[in-house]
Amino acid sequence: MVFLALSLWIAAASPTPRSGPPQAVPQAPSDQYPSEEALRRYAQGRLLEEEDEPTAALSEYYRAFHMDTRSVRTAQRLSEVSARLGDAQQSLEFAEKALAIDPGSARALWLKGGALFNLGRAPEALPSLQAAVAADSEQTEYLSTLARVAEGLDRQDIAARAWRGVVGIDDRDGEAWFRLAAAEARSARFEAAKRALAEAVSENPDRPGALFLEGWIEEGLGNAARAITLYQQHLKLHPRDDATRRRLVGLLADARRSSEAYREAQIVSRTRPGDAEAIGVEADLAFKVGQTTEAGQALERLARLAPDDPENVRQRVEVLARNKRGRDAIQLAESWAAGHPGDVRGTMLVARARFLSGDREGGLADARKAVTIAPDSLAPRVLLGRFCQVAGRWDEASDVWREIRRRDPTRTGVGLDLAYCREQAGDLSGAEQAARDVLHVEPEDPRALNFLGYLLADHNLKLDEAETLIRKAIEQEPDNGAYVDSMGWVHFRLGRFDEARKELERAASLTGSDPVVCEHLGDVYKQLQLNDLAREQYKKSLAADHTNTRVRSKLYGLR
Template identity: 55%
Template sequence: MIRTVACSVLLLVASAPAPGATPRAPQSYPSEDALRRYAQARLLEERGATDEALGEYSRQVLADPRSVSGLVRLSELAARLGRASTSLDFARRALAVDSTSARAWWLLGSAEFNLGRAHEALASLARAVAADSTQADYVRTYARVAEQLDRFDLSAPAYRRAVELDWDDGESWFQLAAAEARRGRFEEARHALNEALAHNPIRPGVFFLQGWVAEGLGRGDEAIGHYREHLDLHDDDLVTRRRLVHLLARAGRWDEALAEARAVLRRAPEDAEAIEEAAELAFRAGRPDEAERLVARLDALAPADLPALARRVELLARNGRHEEGARRARAWTAEHPGDYRGPLLAGRALAIGGDVEGALSEALRARSLAPDSLAPRLLHGRILQNAKRWAEAASVWEEIAGRWPDLIPVRLDLAACRVELKDSAGAERAVRDILSRAPDHPTALNFLGYLLADENRNLDEAEDLIQRAVAKDPDNGAFVDSMGWLHYRRGRLAEARRELERAVELTDGDPIVREHLGDVYRDLGLRDLAREQYRKALEADSTAAGARRKLDGLR
């Protein structure tokens, strides 16, 4: 949506003036004829007689085959006439004479791009920018090609250089904002977008980009407003409308989200994903009749497809109809006796609905139908772990880890169960086993680092482990929480506060993170702030005994 169709690089080349064209001094020409023809060609070019100028440059180069200025002008005129192959040939000939010619590298890269050789073009344009980074045209062309290749790590710095060279280049400001947004650098994108708006407040696509940046900064209401402004102008933009649906749903604005989902369906009536999303929202908005009609539409689209059936079953289960979901799964099983996937699906539906015993029965049935299959075992273990039956779940994970030793997520689940069973040594063994197989696995690094920090031991090792995890995923809220907790354990309250405040934002207020932040505020003497965090932790998880005890202690 944001990445507008790039202007033809040929047109950019054709319209760009030569940066201080430097034909050789008269005495350097091998003949007066070559000099005369070059001068005549420039005159014809200025008069707009492109074909005649091309002929004169050609004759000049025949008289002086090593004339870089003549070869460069031929390359530029060929580009202006849309002859990319010819432009490429003359640029190469110019570089054969002078490999440092920035303009020849630029022309070569532009021709390569227009011939569909984008990766080669990027390398050539990088040479042009390296040879002369003061020419905005070179930098902009490099940025556009990098953007087409989704190399936003390259296009963003290039666009930033372009606006340094030409602060009034509103389009480069806009493209810089888009590139920074694609890199997840939304604060930088916001600044660039403000500059773009100052130069061109009615630029097409600006409302969408404003919405995207606001969404990235966590300003949901602002993003919703901008997306709606965009859709007022582009009613058929389903990508943006779907983003709007998701934002409204995230805010719990079910009726509004459903209205937008209906608008998507009007334009994509056979889109299974859109129908499923509308059905979900209809359930949430308290419109079960509409939701059931939408589920019936899904049934009609793919009645015999098992993955599609699985999505419908889970949709029903998420919305209080797990028995209906399980019934559908069992109906499929009746038509496919002996296939473990039917009981597996019924078990998932019942587990989502909170029927632990029913879900376990289906999982065990799936295991009996496929005794050597992994999937039924995974469901069995997950049901037990979600039900907080830690010892039984750990037993299943141990069995799986023994048969499939390289399944790292299973070993992490095993470690988590052992933590709940107060078997710290067993949890540590499980995670160290992972790190012996995958030394840089970020979740395992964080798990062990947090375990050590939480138990206030081996803090040097814990800090190293957590730092390595954060380096791999700096915006992972769980990792940032671990770093904040490590700082707290080491008495670095200011650093702990900074990291944990950020972790609360990154985790959308996870109750454990809030409790950690409350502990920091309490130890800093900020009792009101501490109470607020403990209260919010309890609002999110009423079973958080630690937060309740600490809140009571501050009253």
């Protein structure tokens, strides 16, 4: 059989006799061999590879390539075997030789990308791997390599497309389905992630990590109770998974299941005794469940990690202030400031302690003082801007955000804060301009797209543009409840009440019945004359925000 295959190869490589004058030999990629010896060496190399003798195979390929330096096939084998032997630099060298002969070779592009990745040059590897897939999208090894490199670079959009390509070729590849689900979840495409995970589990029900991923997806879809159950099941199998336990702590705390959250937080801090964040969470929850002695002990452990570090002091100040220990928080901040005279961080600590303890005027005064002490630093200005915004000092907050934006135009988040404060101050045109300024710098920023779209829709302006903007945001994050709410509100403004109902019911599910979403959904039900449903949504909105007089009036206005 081997002899027959070799004979056929030789026949295919033999030149066909031609009549007429001799022609110049074209310098094109060679899959032919100038001698039977070169072909024999190549064939021997392939046999040695099959016999798991890569070093000996490499020697044969060297000889074959020496005899025919225009052979793409031999250069590719040299690159591939070198990679197999762990020599990424040599693999790259021969991949580039193959590409010098045939720049469009998909396999050579793939080999080059793999070699670059193994050399720690992932950003350079990505374009080669994308080119390989563009040249030949039917090879799952090309697609999966591209996907894994993209994952490492946090290019989840590319990773998801590549994994979709893999399962499009082999829909029984459970691992590819799982990786696709993870990529979709990281891109906040939770409905797509849920579908992909269902396929993965059908192929491999016991795949490690499936419970966690399902929990993460359910969390993203607003199903907190289901996510809690899944995380708990995952932790029974993987009790040392601190990352999942941290997520569980957060969900339990948000659900006001403080006792359970505290028990889980204790486990995290015991397994990570040097983790300041974990200890801070434990202390905070201890206060919330009435374990004041344990809370104090946790704060002492936190202090011992770095007693003089201002970040450590900030954590302790915030825990104390949030839990009605304002006097202790202020005393701690003032003590650090007294020990570091002239350090603006001390003034900022005192400002934070006062503001969070309820002395907003004192906190604002200290924040302004911090700006005066360090006028060239952005940190005090950010603190002042945040305090002004929380306190409803819209004009002052706008001035602060505008100055920060002037100093650093790349801070898109600050630009949106500026837009929000201007809107709250009644400066609608100024808010619109601030949002457009952000989009001028980051035209695809989904937050800015949604902000401007919702701003226009909420004020019943430029509704066609608003719909376009929000749709662009949703294309990037289709399961973002805030964006879905915005789309529902655009439909409402346009009088498309059935479409609005569909979007807003989904938004309510995604956000766990956010009070604004519930109000919007109540308005839609009212327009559809579904007053019982409207009443239910207004009550949900008020349960989350009992100070909202607008919603209360809507509720009382229902017959």
